Amino acid sequence: MNKKNPLFSFFSSVKLALFTLFLLAVTSIIGTVIPQKESIEWYIQNYSETTARIFQVLSIPDMYNSWWFLGLLSLLAINLIVCSIDRFPGVWKQIKADNLATDPKRIRKMRLSSSWQSNKTEESLATDISNSLASNGWQAAQRKHDDGLLLFAQKGAMTRTGVYIVHASILVIFIGAIIGELYGFKGSVMLPETQATSRFFQTGTGKSIDLGFTVRCDRFDIEFYDSGMPKAYRSKLIVLENDKVILEKDIVVNDPLTYKGITFYQSSYQGYEDFLLTVTNQESGNVQTVALPFQQQQELSSHQARIGIINAEAMGQTITRMKVWFQDDEGPASTFWINSGEQVTVERTGKKYTVAGKQMYATGLQIAKDPGVWVVYIGCGLMILGLFVAFFLSHKRIWVLLTKEEDETTVRISGSANKNKVGFEAIFSSLASDLETKTK
Amino acid sequence: MDSSQLLGITTFTYMFSTILYAAIFIFKAKKLGPAATIFTVVAFLIQTAGIILRWQESYALGYDHAPLTNMYESVVFFAWTIIFIYLIIEWKFKTRIIGAFAVPFALLAMAYGSFSTEITKEISPLIPALQSNWLIAHVVTCFIGYAAFAVAAGLGFMYLIKNMSESRQTTNDETIIGTLPPLKVIDDITHKTMVFGFLWLSVGIITGAIWANSAWGTYWSWDPKETWSLITWFVYAITLHARYTRGWGGTRIAWLAIFGFVSVIFTYYGVNFLLSGLHSYGSN
Numbered sequence: 001m002n003k004k005n006p007l008f009s010f011f012s013s014v015k016l017a018l019f020t021l022f023l024l025a026v027t028s029i030i031g032t033v034i035p036q037k038e039s040i041e042w043y044i045q046n047y048s049e050t051t052a053r054i055f056q057v058l059s060i061p062d063m064y065n066s067w068w069f070l071g072l073l074s075l076l077a078i079n080l081i082v083c084s085i086d087r088f089p090g091v092w093k094q095i096k097a098d099n100l101a102t103d104p105k106r107i108r109k110m111r112l113s114s115s116w117q118s119n120k121t122e123e124s125l126a127t128d129i130s131n132s133l134a135s136n137g138w139q140a141a142q143r144k145h146d147d148g149l150l151l152f153a154q155k156g157a158m159t160r161t162g163v164y165i166v167h168a169s170i171l172v173i174f175i176g177a178i179i180g181e182l183y184g185f186k187g188s189v190m191l192p193e194t195q196a197t198s199r200f201f202q203t204g205t206g207k208s209i210d211l212g213f214t215v216r217c218d219r220f221d222i223e224f225y226d227s228g229m230p231k232a233y234r235s236k237l238i239v240l241e242n243d244k245v246i247l248e249k250d251i252v253v254n255d256p257l258t259y260k261g262i263t264f265y266q267s268s269y270q271g272y273e274d275f276l277l278t279v280t281n282q283e284s285g286n287v288q289t290v291a292l293p294f295q296q297q298q299e300l301s302s303h304q305a306r307i308g309i310i311n312a313e314a315m316g317q318t319i320t321r322m323k324v325w326f327q328d329d330e331g332p333a334s335t336f337w338i339n340s341g342e343q344v345t346v347e348r349t350g351k352k353y354t355v356a357g358k359q360m361y362a363t364g365l366q367i368a369k370d371p372g373v374w375v376v377y378i379g380c381g382l383m384i385l386g387l388f389v390a391f392f393l394s395h396k397r398i399w400v401l402l403t404k405e406e407d408e409t410t411v412r413i414s415g416s417a418n419k420n421k422v423g424f425e426a427i428f429s430s431l432a433s434d435l436e437t438k439t440k
Numbered sequence: 441m442d443s444s445q446l447l448g449i450t451t452f453t454y455m456f457s458t459i460l461y462a463a464i465f466i467f468k469a470k471k472l473g474p475a476a477t478i479f480t481v482v483a484f485l486i487q488t489a490g491i492i493l494r495w496q497e498s499y500a501l502g503y504d505h506a507p508l509t510n511m512y513e514s515v516v517f518f519a520w521t522i523i524f525i526y527l528i529i530e531w532k533f534k535t536r537i538i539g540a541f542a543v544p545f546a547l548l549a550m551a552y553g554s555f556s557t558e559i560t561k562e563i564s565p566l567i568p569a570l571q572s573n574w575l576i577a578h579v580v581t582c583f584i585g586y587a588a589f590a591v592a593a594g595l596g597f598m599y600l601i602k603n604m605s606e607s608r609q610t611t612n613d614e615t616i617i618g619t620l621p622p623l624k625v626i627d628d629i630t631h632k633t634m635v636f637g638f639l640w641l642s643v644g645i646i647t648g649a650i651w652a653n654s655a656w657g658t659y660w661s662w663d664p665k666e667t668w669s670l671i672t673w674f675v676y677a678i679t680l681h682a683r684y685t686r687g688w689g690g691t692r693i694a695w696l697a698i699f700g701f702v703s704v705i706f707t708y709y710g711v712n713f714l715l716s717g718l719h720s721y722g723s724n
Contacts, residue, residue: 014685018678025674032664032715064662177660186657225503225565232568253568254655265657266568368657376659380646387642391635 011082110414148403159393165386172379179372235363268364319359394419446490453483461539515553519546521587541594574651582644588637595630596697664715668707
């Protein structure tokens with residue numbers, strides 16, 4: 001790569017990175033102050049005709065997807081790539097450097113350095129020192145030099161890649177987001193109890209999309225705290241393929257259902273004025289559920305019976321109890337109250353039934369498919385790993401030089417670390433004094 | 441004894457610690473040092489007990505959640521984390537002067553929680569959206585980040601004060617300012633605290649994204665809270681890059697530490713009260 005190319009040096013510069021980050025930070029504020037994704041009429045009403053027109057020209061109503069914001073993100077991505085291409089080879093050279101070829105003069109001049117005399121031979125010292133270093137977790141290699149024997153040990157050489165892991169992680173997150181944008185979708189559906197659907201509406205475009213299978217909601221419930229605050233919204237969802245039940249799950253907020261990469265999230269609900277009645281024959285176990293409006297009756301074909309709602313009580317929009325009319329093939333009709341969401345036993349001539357009743361709801365489901373989400377998560381994991389390595393781990397190096405002088409050997413130990421120099425100083429001095437006592 | 445009493449006591453004890461640390465700084469009353477530390481540690485323990493008790497009370501009420509779910513609980517936890525980080529710095533760097541700049545943040549948070557009429561102290565049950573195992577991970581990681589940035593801002597102030605008087609050339613060991621650590625040391629601790637905060641803020645944003653995805657099917661929706669957390673992340677990313685690659689230090693970094701904390705406060709507090717969005721349940 002030609003590093004004198006002005007375009008290359010422009011895209012690899014840290015100034016550009018700082019500038020892009022600054023612009024991203026400042027422009028991001030706009031979308032937190034001006035509400036996003038409203039209709040043009042809304043902006044005209046809340047600002048003015050001219051302002052709304054300007055907003056539209058600058059894509060302010062959907063600024064985080066606008067050409068200029070995506071452009072800034074692309075600039076950041078290019079900057080990250082070019083800057084890494086520019087710098088990484090140099091860092092890799094440092095990681096792979098032959099530290100046994102280090103000039104002894106440099107070793108003697110290092111800031112962290114200490115030396116002493118020993119009357120042992122170079123060879124026996126080398127063995128002693130290697131063993132002693134090894135017991136502290138330092139694996140030393142050695143090589144003969146003109147003026148003696150050099151031992152070298154290092155820890156955390158790969159930690160020099162930390163910054164590049166962080167940079168790469170941002171690109172991985174971008175790739176995940178693009179995959180989601182290209183191959184995923186988001187949508188929603190309002191599904192009444194007992195009903196099924198194999199289509200839903202895409203968010204934004206309103207396009208009807210085919211799921212490729214059918215999903216049915218058998219039941220929707222709201223649980224309340226004593227204070228009246230909602231405690232849980234629960235939908236019983238059934239996945240069907242060719243009328244066969246494939247999967248069954250009760251979903252609540254924070255616990256969705258996933259099938260074939262498509263996930264269904266509990267997001268809202270709607271109450272109806274209709275009722276949902278489930279009748280079970282206690283002997284035969286026959287079950288049938290019907291949805292019916294207020295003050296109407298309907299046939300229960302599997303029980304040869306009819307059922308209807310003749311009265312109901314409500315608190316606001318929520319039905320609290322209902323009076324049910326029920327008649328099978330023998331005897332006069334029975335009428336009884338059921339608290340919404342509960343069940344009663346009804347005794348008829350020779351037969352016993354369980355009748356459960358509740359207000360009918362539709363469950364609001366958020367539907368999403370995002371094949372890029374795991375790529376994004378891998379990117380997030382890499383980012384945390386990279387930040388940890390870049391901030392808290394360092395490349396520590398130790399050289400031990402043995403030089404023969406008359407009948408004595410000079411032991412010289414030097415060391416350096418690229419980060420956390422204070423911490424390394426402590427490690428170094430304890431290591432040096434340990435070696436000194438063992439070799440003197 | 442209930443949790444609100446314990447947390448009330450905490451507020452007053454942090455007030456005493458603040459006064460003691462301020463006295464060490466202003467009157468050079470070094471003898472008060474151990475007392476300041478002991479007071480702070482005791483307040484910290486009382487607060488820890490208060491938080492645990494509040495957690496138990498939530499279980500007794502049948503709500504079963506960690507005390508991290510509304511504005512009051514979050515300011516209490518914010519104060520707790522600031523003191524936790526400060527005590528680590530005091531122990532690691534062996535200096536008490538920083539207390540005069542860090543402990544007041546915890547006092548402010550506790551005082552706001554205790555005396556503000558805008559926020560409720562009641563333990564309330566969790567709405568369905570907040571019932572998630574990600575709640576604790578998300579809130580704790582974010583607040584470790586926020587608290588570290590608060591301490592870094594305190595250190596930034598300290599740097600600027602010391603730097604101002606040094607440039608007037610009045611400093612010697614006899615003056616108040618003289619008792620402050622050398623500029624280089626303050627600069628170093630500020631930087632390390634910001635680095636620590638940046639890591640935790642990143643984890644906080646990521647856990648939030650994972651939670652959002654499991655609740656709504658979108659890991660990022662550019663809602664004001666998310667966007668502001670990202671703006672804050674950008675501010676600290678700029679600061680760290682300026683330092684690593686352009687050699688920024690001293691006054692500039694001190695200002696950035698303060699400026700970054702303004703962004704943190706807006707993310708934490710401003711968004712809830714001034715803007716609307718998914719995190720609006722955090723506002724009462």
